[in-house]
Amino acid sequence: MRIAILGGRGTLGTLVAGALEQRGHEVAVLGRRDGVDALTGEGLDAALVGVDVVVDALNFQGMSAKKARAFFGGTARTVTAAAARAGVRRVVVVSIAGAADPEVHRRHGYYAGKAEQEAAYLAAATGRAAEGAPVTIVHSTQWFELVDQMVSMIPLGPAALLPTMRMAAVSAGSVAAFVAATAERDAADDTLPVVRSLAIRGPEVATGAELARTIAAVRGTVGGRRPRVFWELPLFGKAIASGGLVPGGPRGEAVIGAAGGVEPVTVDPVTVREWAGRGERG
Ligand SMILES: NC(=O)c1ccc[n+]([C@@H]2O[C@H](COP(=O)([O-])OP(=O)(O)OC[C@H]3O[C@@H](n4cnc5c(N)ncnc54)[C@H](OP(=O)(O)O)[C@@H]3O)[C@@H](O)[C@H]2O)c1
Numbered sequence: 498m499r500i501a502i503l504g505g506r507g508t509l510g511t512l513v514a515g516a517l518e519q520r521g522h523e524v525a526v527l528g529r530r531d532g533v534d535a536l537t538g539e540g541l542d543a544a545l546v547g548v549d550v551v552v553d554a555l556n557f558q559g560m561s562a563k564k565a566r567a568f569f570g571g572t573a574r575t576v577t578a579a580a581a582r583a584g585v586r587r588v589v590v591v592s593i594a595g596a597a598d599p600e601v602h603r604r605h606g607y608y609a610g611k612a613e614q615e616a617a618y619l620a621a622a623t624g625r626a627a628e629g630a631p632v633t634i635v636h637s638t639q640w641f642e643l644v645d646q647m648v649s650m651i652p653l654g655p656a657a658l659l660p661t662m663r664m665a666a667v668s669a670g671s672v673a674a675f676v677a678a679t680a681e682r683d684a685a686d687d688t689l690p691v692v693r694s695l696a697i698r699g700p701e702v703a704t705g706a707e708l709a710r711t712i713a714a715v716r717g718t719v720g721g722r723r724p725r726v727f728w729e730l731p732l733f734g735k736a737i738a739s740g741g742l743v744p745g746g747p748r749g750e751a752v753i754g755a756a757g758g759v760e761p762v763t764v765d766p767v768t769v770r771e772w773a774g775r776g777e778r779g
Pocket residue numbers: 503504505506507508509510527528529530531533534535536537554555556557591592593594611637638639640641643
């Protein structure tokens with residue numbers, strides 16, 4: 498199969514590309530460095546000729562809701578329209594479990610952008626003009642790698658300060674393998690609904706500070722530092738602090754999906770201790 502990966506040089510995109518190549522697919526890595534801009538559409542039509550499935554692993558850095566909505570909504574509309582024109586069978590987009598819930602993204606501009614992205618893909622796939630491609634939304638929880646990034650962002654001497662987030666964190670490598678398998682399977686199955694969603698999460702629920710403490714205990718460092726104390730503050734509001742990012746309750750039961758149907762939740766078995774013990778970092 499020919500599979501195009503938007504954001505294919507990013508953290509997740511690189512891993513998805515590797516997983517798909519290992520499965521014997523022809524992979525086209527697309528980003529601005531490759532002459533493809535997913536926001537303006539530059540180079541996109543030409544890059545999608547002959548492509549069976551598109552993986553959207555694009556990202557935007559920042560917390561402004563206005564800018565995040567413009568980026569994620571804009572790229573989603575551009576990508577789905579180009580995919581439909583090219584006859585791509587399906588777009589698989591990587592999103593964040595819980596982010597589309599208004600209670601969750603009310604105080605998190607980046608998550609508001611992810612909500613806009615999902616809404617744009619959904620509207621295009623189901624709209625009366627059918628101007629978009631069929632879409633599979635993969636709702637991933639936060640990656641262990643994110644904990645390193647969060648700790649390195651606020652340098653506070655011997656202390657690590659993190660926003661209070663209850664997460665069922667998962668390894669980016671596991672999410673990439675799941676996205677690759679989903680892209681392969683969904684592109685080959687004409688019987689799937691035009692919109693479907695799946696979730697993947699890790700096996701344990703913990704806050705960012707608890708995860709950071711475990712990573713530091715196993716690996717010696719977290720976020721390139723050796724903090725002695727770990728603090729957290731509910732900077733992103735109550736829903737994020739109290740489990741709004743965790744799909745499927747304590748045991749990962751199925752939840753209601755993007756199109757209103759049942760969304761199956763896959764619980765990846767890799768724990769934070771196992772991940773940190775491998776020496777991987779974000
Ligand atoms: N971090 C987490 O815990 C987590 C959890 C769940 C889901 N996710 C989602 O996973 C996705 C991927 O995240 P990531 O951290 O792997 O991303 P990343 O490392 O920041 O990479 C993003 C990629 O997007 C490309 N890009 C940005 N703007 C572009 C544009 N206008 N046109 C074409 N390409 C563009 C960049 O390539 P160029 O600069 O070369 O264009 C880059 O390769 C995101 O949507 C994120 O929300 C993340």
